[in-house]
Amino acid sequence: MTNLATQAAIKHARAHRDDDLRDLFTLLSQPSISAQNIGVQECANLEEALLNDAGFSTRRLDAPGHPVIYGEWLGAAGKPTILFYGHYDVQPPDPLDLWQSDPFTPTIRDERIYCRGVADNKAQHFSHIAAVRHWLRANGSLPCNVKIMLEGEEEVGSPHLDTVVAAHKDLLAADFVYTSDGPVTDARYPEIVFGVRGLLYVELFATGANRDLHSGHWGGVAPNPILALSRLLQTMIDDQNRVLIDGFYDSVRQPTPGAKAAMDALPFDTVQTIGGIGLTEMVPPAERSYAERVMFQPTLNIAGITGGYSGPGSKTVLPAKASMKIDMRLVPDQTPDEIWEKIRAHVEKHGNGIEINRLDGGMLPSFTPVEHPLADIVRAAVAAGFGAKPISVPSAGGSLPDSVWTQTLGLPSFLVPYGAPEQANHSPNESYRLERLYQGIETSIHLIGLLGE
């Protein structure tokens, strides 16, 4: 039973959809390409104005790089506090010739808004701002406290996010973090994600002779660096795809019963899932479900290898060098530092001189219990806003800097994608369904209402 103030906010939202569209279009029309430093400052200014108009008091957080905007409405003493996170920067729109309308002229076709950045992430964090605005216009105050932080560097890897958050722990103190970004897995099901896997990325370099050699004069005499990498790889992973690096699984925490139950309840069909990539079966071990593999298992994936001649036809060369890239997805409580030490020691022991480098810092895995009391409130808000019971995904397969919330701030973090799979993030003709915009705004309105009860 939705309370009266929430009902009033919803009513206000439905009566003012044109205002929301107009303000969202203003944001969308402003390019804010972080990788090329195009329009980022101008967009930050628009965001801040929008926050002020909605009723937030705002400031910029001290940070290197593009502006970090902070807004707050803290008039509900004693009530819970949400921290919304979003990003106002967008991907470059290239290739331009594949766009059906100008990438920075928001255009509605077939009940969708087409514009670079609409789904990733402007319409999604706009939904939270609009929810606050409708609440305040309809009711004069909020029943809980709301903070929001918008960064302008997500599309270039959030290089300063963790530092900024760590430097503003008190300011950002809240009961939980709520992020709407990316698409749900299946457009039929609203979705709440409770964690992400971590990441460690390494490069391996094998060296043989001091130059590429004639294979007839040196084959079977000089070391072949491709063979060396291959041999090392066989010491790292067995035929059941178990990682053989000493201690690799030591820190893996068993999923909680709730997380396991949530996983088992997911409505996805493995046969259909893997059929979409052209497969009829998964790699060993046969007994492990798709969901368990991507949610609760760490992996070691060979992302690339190169060495010798790979052009057309034949070249009888014994290459002097070969290299390989490996990414590892980590699960709680593995850390990139721990696994780096372990793989480094493994390569030192078994690599016969092969060098290993760590790329980037990696990412910590993050984890919020599906049994968390606040999760029920989030589920109820999503169910009310989208009109369907959300699924609970205990862990996303991929990696995001979600640990900035769960570890640096020590808060529960809920990832609630308002977008849908077909929205073409990062691609030409990125789009966002109008229906999902309105559903998202109403979900955020419900969230505020439910937290205040």
Place this chain on the structure above:
Amino acid sequence: MTNLATQAAIKHARAHRDDDLRDLFTLLSQPSISAQNIGVQECANLEEALLNDAGFSTRRLDAPGHPVIYGEWLGAAGKPTILFYGHYDVQPPDPLDLWQSDPFTPTIRDERIYCRGVADNKAQHFSHIAAVRHWLRANGSLPCNVKIMLEGEEEVGSPHLDTVVAAHKDLLAADFVYTSDGPVTDARYPEIVFGVRGLLYVELFATGANRDLHSGHWGGVAPNPILALSRLLQTMIDDQNRVLIDGFYDSVRQPTPGAKAAMDALPFDTVQTIGGIGLTEMVPPAERSYAERVMFQPTLNIAGITGGYSGPGSKTVLPAKASMKIDMRLVPDQTPDEIWEKIRAHVEKHGNGIEINRLDGGMLPSFTPVEHPLADIVRAAVAAGFGAKPISVPSAGGSLPDSVWTQTLGLPSFLVPYGAPEQANHSPNESYRLERLYQGIETSIHLIGLLGE
């Protein structure tokens, strides 16, 4: 003790070095780039005129592709017959800006002729033609029969050589084939090579999903084709570098005692040899000598591998495809057809769907016994021409279409490089020492003389 007719031919050669240089320069000034079809016909005409001037009767052999020139002098009934082989086509001269003089303007500096194709192969087969000319001018006749075949497609892989030879077996009948091409291993030692290893070149293609995948969503679910290639490779070669393909060694013939003795007598220092490529030891097995490895052992070499992302930085991709190239050097009596069947069967059994393609036809190994009676005559000619006892290399490490002589014609074949290692075949500033030109001509003169005794 050199006979009088040989002495007369040598004297004639020494008195007419300017004529030889003039005629060689005419050949050299004519570009004959088979890969680009530049000047090949014109050069064939010059070669034929040169052969006629020397005293050969000539014809063109029916053949697709660039002209094959045949010459003969058969006035020594009952005496042995030499078949000389050479090629008049040359590599493209690029990169032009690295040449110190025009690549097709023969230029003498520091007692060397600089010109594209001088070493590979114009000056070398010219030595045989000049030897016949000096013999005939000095003595009116030869004491043995001489045939010569010059092709214009060696630098593009001699695609029609075997067919042409097979179609002219009677015409090309001889007691042995004598080829001067390439450089000796060490400029201090004249060299006779008695065989080459064969070659089989294959490409392997591994496929996973129907497209490149996000490693976070699909790692540990979909097959990784790089891992698949690596696993297959481990079934093909063990840690002592022994090839594990069923029956791979079945046809390997033990070297004859003479071949083994010749190998043991080679004056090369393994430590120095491998030091030149920056190594202090060879790969296992430790007890096997360098010479034995490259002469009498077949090898399996990974010439190239590629899959996934190999650019700068990180990309978390699970690639859909990976490929690998392998060359195998074969020794008597292995054949490319036999080994192809064996590796194909191996990949079918162990490859888990990996595809294998054969590239080119491959090459048969060739072998002429170092104990062959004619070998002593060749050794004596080289010793007389170069003033030093030649070393006998039972097998070159690399691969050449030498089996066209030993198998298609069924003849002994002696490879007697007149060139030296520093001559920069295929590179800018290709050159040939004047001294080696004169030594080569005199070697061929001695060969004719010794065969007639």
